[in-house]
Amino acid sequence: MPPGGYAWWYIDGISDDGQQGITLIAFVGSVFSPYYCWAGRTDPENHVALNVALYQTSGGRWSMTERGRDALSRDVSTLAIGPSRLSWDAGGLTIHIREIGAPLPRPLRGTVRLRPNALQGRTFDLDDAARHQWRPIAPGARIEVEMSEPGLSWSGHGYFDHNRGGEPLEAGFARWDWSRSDTPQGTLIQYDPTARQGGDRLMSLMIRPDGGIDEREAPPKVPLPPTLWRLERATRATPEMTPRISRNLEDAPFYARAMLATRMDGKEVLGVHESLSGDRLKAGWVWPFLPFRMPRAF
Template sequence: MHSKFTFSSSVREDVSRPKEKQESYEWWYFDALSDNGNEAVAITFLDNFIFSPRYNAECRRSIRSTLAGAADPEEPASFPAIAFVYYRDGKAIYRVINEYPASELETSPTSPECRIGNNSFSFTSAPYGTGYSVSIDTKLDRNTRITANFEWLSIESDFTANEEPSGRGFHHWNMVSPRSDVTGKITLIKKNGKTSNEINFRGTGYHDHNSDDRWLPNTIKSWQRGRIHFPDCTAVYFRYQELGSEESITNLFIARDGKLFTYNAISTAQTFSRNIFGVKYPERLQITSDDNIRLRIKQNTLVDSSLFYLRFLSEMTLSMNHGKPRKGIGISEHLSPKALRYKWLDWLMRLRVSK
């Protein structure tokens, strides 16, 4: 059995997909590292929050009903959410995971845009280029709101449409823009309306879009992915394996000079550790392409940790067949979703999610 996975890099395909099953989900992801390497932001818009106890309870119910021969409801329920994290010096300074009513979700099947509550993104064009406007306005805590306005100006993007089967039963990864110039401002506003902090941000960013109509913990065994921006190129890697699949899919991408170079690769891992929840992950990874391009990843700064997801600020070294190795700090992620199957763990996730 092989993993059912499709890839594209397409602004045109960065639109909402039809939701045919309760398990169906999609998310739009934006991240960026500051020019000085000390700060990072990560923003996710989710039409169904894949870690939501309410969403996963509904998926379990839907799967039981299907196995019993019952028909799916005409309109699957939605559990939208917004996630925003601002990091400084390897620590999460501001972290928000807020769920919203389904009535506050708006997406488009024809235009790359999404609104969840007062949070939104949209594809825009200007005389100086094209890209995404991203706006955040959500509760941080009982007494504080956090607002942020960013521009993801595309530098390397929109390389190829999806040429693989795009029907049901596939995970679709659309790496819309592996490299963007990112500018923006984060503002904290107290209950009395006064501004308590303002942060200006400038850096290099990334944007992708993932979707599937299969329940995540019944589909994915493990998924490692990451990206790093150098002055002259961006390197992106992923290793993806589905349950029941004998082999993983591993690829390395280099975005450079308006082109996306795609390489089949193998991955090797060393020095395994566990986070406080027992999730096992490699501290060292190496992604090696068929023609010996190598990306070494040292996952030495864990900045987000849960029962099923880890995010790192990682030291990465890219060695190509010419020139000196490039070295810098990138963002890497590790997903191991099997714990989402277990209802008794839902209470832990409720501690991190606001409504």
């Protein structure tokens, strides 16, 4: 991986009743790491982390401990970061979580299993120079969450993708909005990046349960309410979809995650929406805010 490069594997899930959620992101060359930034981004494998975010109606938990290269181990089927690991086999992806939360040091321990409906092998360039790429590995899946700390168990709709890049994220993009929603036809993905150079690679994809991709003309941009940090958000939707934020999940100075409710074929469907400001990352004023939620294990 080149200096300044990154790779991440992203998993999310929403319970069948819509009351609970989880996001897991395994980073190599952590794009949101102040330590990687302050170190000049010369050694991606010395800045690795597993981000775990649990969302419940009565609260949630968060962890994102960064570790050095001695904590990283990987082969064709396993990625281990410290005491946690992701393993792939014929049944799907299994994530063994052994982390400590932040800022409150509470344990997060458990197992998450993701069983894809179908695998998707296509990789999409997010910029004209192909410095940033995205692959929706398993956009439609079932997810099973079994946590001993905190004690909870649920299942629901899951999603799994992979991003990689050869330069810092904020070098390539001024901002982006992304969403995925489980619909009666499959998984609807709206990817709306604003590149710093070249054309914007706006995508509106319906990925069917069999893995086939229907590329669609993107609907009009629809503004969503800004966050408490006044981060602008938007999605792509037709008027009858009536998109709305049903629940805010993360609100950081440069990044926001939320549950997005829309209507498809007369039914309300839930999904996940993310907004990122590369401009705020590039400006640099956000980095000192981050270590209290992203400690580094030395």
